[in-house]
Amino acid sequence: xxxxxxxxxxxxxxxxxDNYFMTEQLCTIALIFIxxxxxxxxxxxxxxxxxxxxxxxxxxxxxxxxxxxxFFCQQILHLPFSESFLxxxxxxxxxxxxxxxxxxxxxxxxxxSTAPLLEIESGSNDPMAxxxxxxxxxxxxxxxxxxxxxxxxxxxxxxxxxxxxxAFFGIWALRKSDLITEGMDTVFxxxxxxxxxxxxxxxxxxxxxxxxxxxxxxxxxxxxxKITLVHFFDGITGLAQILIFFLLGLLSFPHLLPKVxxxxxxxxxxxxxxxxxxxxxxxxxxxxxxxHQCLLVSWSGLxxxxxxxxxxxxxxGGNNLEHDLFHMVFFISLLSVxxxxxxxxxxxxxxxxxxxxxxxxxxxxDYQDDSDLTLMRMFIPKGHNWENRKVEEVNFPTGxxxxxxxxxxxxxxxxxxxxxxAKDTLILSVPAYHSKNDGKLKEIxxxxxxxxxxxxxxxxxxxxxLLIALIKRGDENIIPQGSTIIQANxxxxxxx
Numbered sequence: 001x002x003x004x005x006x007x008x009x010x011x012x013x014x015x016x017x018d019n020y021f022m023t024e025q026l027c028t029i030a031l032i033f034i035x036x037x038x039x040x041x042x043x044x045x046x047x048x049x050x051x052x053x054x055x056x057x058x059x060x061x062x063x064x065x066x067x068x069x070x071f072f073c074q075q076i077l078h079l080p081f082s083e084s085f086l087x088x089x090x091x092x093x094x095x096x097x098x099x100x101x102x103x104x105x106x107x108x109x110x111x112x113s114t115a116p117l118l119e120i121e122s123g124s125n126d127p128m129a130x131x132x133x134x135x136x137x138x139x140x141x142x143x144x145x146x147x148x149x150x151x152x153x154x155x156x157x158x159x160x161x162x163x164x165x166x167a168f169f170g171i172w173a174l175r176k177s178d179l180i181t182e183g184m185d186t187v188f189x190x191x192x193x194x195x196x197x198x199x200x201x202x203x204x205x206x207x208x209x210x211x212x213x214x215x216x217x218x219x220x221x222x223x224x225x226k227i228t229l230v231h232f233f234d235g236i237t238g239l240a241q242i243l244i245f246f247l248l249g250l251l252s253f254p255h256l257l258p259k260v261x262x263x264x265x266x267x268x269x270x271x272x273x274x275x276x277x278x279x280x281x282x283x284x285x286x287x288x289x290x291x292h293q294c295l296l297v298s299w300s301g302l303x304x305x306x307x308x309x310x311x312x313x314x315x316x317g318g319n320n321l322e323h324d325l326f327h328m329v330f331f332i333s334l335l336s337v338x339x340x341x342x343x344x345x346x347x348x349x350x351x352x353x354x355x356x357x358x359x360x361x362x363x364x365x366d367y368q369d370d371s372d373l374t375l376m377r378m379f380i381p382k383g384h385n386w387e388n389r390k391v392e393e394v395n396f397p398t399g400x401x402x403x404x405x406x407x408x409x410x411x412x413x414x415x416x417x418x419x420x421x422a423k424d425t426l427i428l429s430v431p432a433y434h435s436k437n438d439g440k441l442k443e444i445x446x447x448x449x450x451x452x453x454x455x456x457x458x459x460x461x462x463x464x465x466l467l468i469a470l471i472k473r474g475d476e477n478i479i480p481q482g483s484t485i486i487q488a489n490x491x492x493x494x495x496x
Contacts, residue, residue, distance in 0.1 A: 001334065004249020017250050020326075024316040026247060027309040030240035031126075034305065035208050036193045037237040038096045038123030039215025041230055047116040054120030056283045057297075061121070062128040064279040065271070065301075066092035072270045077263050083321055086136035090311050090329055091271060093129035095304025096122035098337055099344075101241075106345045109355045112293050118300050126306045127209035131155045133310045140319055151204065158205025163213030166196035167221075170214065174223040175445065185225055186232050189218070222443065222491075244305045248330060251312070256327050263323075264331040268303075271332070272340065276301040292351040299347045303329075303336040375403070376430050377477055382422040392416035400430040441469065441495055448488045458482035467495045 007013045047054070069088035073079045079087065099122050102108075109115055134155070135148055170192045173179050180188050196214040201207035219230070277298040284294050311329040314321070348354050380386055386394050391402055391414045404427040405412040405420070412418065420426070446453050452460060457468055457480055471478040472491035478484065486492060 001245040001249040004246040005252055005254055006249075008250045008252060008254075010254045015250065020251070020312055020316040023247050023251050024309070024312045027244050027305070027312060030244045031306060031309050032193060032197045032207070032211055033233065033236050033240045034096070034244075035123070035126055035211045036196075036215040037233045038119075039212045039217075040219035040233055042116075042119055042123060042216055042219060044216065044220040046113075047120050050113045050117045051120060053284060053287050053289075054117050055124070057117075057121040057280070058123075058125035059128050061279040061283055062092045062125045062132070064282060065275045066129075066132050068275040068278060069267065069271060072275070073267065076266065076270075079323060082136065082140045083323060083325075085139065086133070086314065086321075087267070087325065087328070089129060089132035089136045090314070090325070091267070091303055091307050091332060092132060093125040093303075093306050094122040094301045095306060095333075095337070096126075098302045098304045098341055099300055102341055102344050108345055108348055110296070110348060111353050111355045112290065114293055114296060114353060118297065121297075122300075122302075124212055127155075127159065127206050127212060129306065130208050130310065131206060133314070137314065137317065137319060140321075154204040155206040156209070158200040158203055159207070159209030160213060162200045162205060163196060163210035164217065166192060166199075166210065167214045167217035170218050171221045171223060175221075186229060189229060189233075192218075224442070241305065244309065248305075248308050248312075252327065252330055256324060257331055260324055260328045260331055264328045265335070267328070268332045268335045271303070272299075272301070272336070292353055296348055296351050296353050299340060300344060302340050302344075303333045305333075308333050374430055376400075376428045378426045378428060378479065380420060380422060380424045380426065384422070386420050387422050389420055390416065391418045391420065394420065396428065397430060400428050403427045403429055441493060443472075444492045444494060446486055446488060446490045446492055450488075452486045452492070453488050455486055456482065457484050457486065465496060469493045469495045 005011055007015050009016050009018070066085070066088035069091055070081070070084045073084035073087050074081055077084075096119070099118055103110075103115060103118075110118075131152065134151065138148055138151065170189065173188065174185060192214065193211060196210045197207035199205075200210045219226070223229075277294075280298045280301075281294050284297065289297075307329050308326070311326050315326055394402075396402065402414045405414050405418065406425040406427070407421065407423075444450075462468070468480045470493040471480050471484065471486065472493070473487065473489075
């Protein structure tokens with residue numbers, strides 16, 4: 001943002017740039033990918049316990065923040081009601097990218113599942129803020145108020161329906177079809193993201209809601225190359241943030257900031273100290289959240305890129321306002337990111353909310369444990385060449401270790417002289433497989449209509465270069481043999 005200001009009209013390089021329409025188009029595209037990654041990188045398993053609180057914060061909390069800010073702007077700053085509501089709507093969402101950039105860079109995990117709470121809330125509240133902004137614009141343009149409920153239903157209905165449909169189409173294309181060739185999955189997902197925004201927006205739906213839902217469903221499904229996709233879109237999101245903040249700095253005129261200094265400062269203080277805490281406490285206290293958690297969540301409500309993009313959207317639409325909305329929102333976001341963002345790690349430690357025993361990366365879909373070991377369960381049938389042999393006499397795979405033997409209802413910790421018996425189940429730790437481009441592992445879900453369903457492996461007449469390496473059936477991993485019957489809903493891992 002500072003670099004953009006240096007290059008801008010009032011900066012050292014004096015680049016004259018005041019094209020709000022172009023900035024809106026570029027920033028909207030960037031915000032689409034930020035919204036998608038907010039969902040795609042969310043690990044639902046971690047977020048599920050706090051999902052209700054997070055969704056309430058991202059919907060009801062946004063409305064409360066907008067209404068309180070509207071009241072402040074009307075009563076204290078003496079803005080017209082329509083413009084007051086517009087300011088409240090534009091500033092009602094928090095900036096997910098800024099919050100998690102800080103948490104990840106400082107490796108701060110937070111107690112009481114606060115990190116996933118902030119992740120879901122800040123990642124999903126932009127659609128509600130966008131809808132409130134559209135309502136405010138309808139009020140300013142003096143549109144028939146009866147159209148507002150219809151617009152709200154369209155925004156929510158089309159946004160949810162198309163977001164879910166896009167996600168399931170993406171899952172089908174990436175997992176079950178041959179549409180996506182090797183290395184083209186990132187290109188396909190980019191196209192899917194743009195489609196999931198464009199279609200609902202074209203028919204009056206909420207494109208940001210659609211994109212977020214597409215991201216969270218796709219990111220929590222078993223698709224190929226997920227880790228690669230997460231890292232790719234992490235880079236894209238970083239680039240999108242740089243683009244947005246640079247353009248916003250380039251578009252600004254620093255000589256106009258002193259004119260909005262006092263109202264912007266007062267609004268920022270009200271948002272930070274009253275509106276945001278009021279919304280957080282009203283929602284979290286009934287869930288018996290601790291005082292320290294409520295205070296930290298209140299402080300984590302950073303204003304950022306989305307708020308400024310929505311302000312640009314208003315100005316690019318040709319709406320005549322009495323006050324300089326862009327520079328007011330720009331200044332508030334600058335204060336929020338610079339002061340709140342800088343003090344967030346300190347606030348977390350002062351409130352004793354930092355969990356040093358865990359890793360913030362576990363909150364995200366790209367987290368992988370440091371260990372390269374995996375566990376394998378191996379059943380010993382009668383006649384197996386390990387039967388009646390001691391553990392120390394068995395040639396286990398290189399790097400593997402026998403951790404446990406299950407024998408009937410008994411669980412044994414094996415020693416070198418422990419004898420393996422028929423019908424034992426051995427739990428082995430084995431090194432993880434790392435491909436060196438000499439082959440490819442692929443997982444296939446067997447549905448009832450699949451031509452492998454209810455067939456034994458020996459009857460499949462597989463090509464010589466294809467091997468069924470593993471069958472996952474519920475919680476069981478089966479080492480396949482020729483007589484093994486493949487059943488519906490099995491996950492078959494093939495090596496080719």
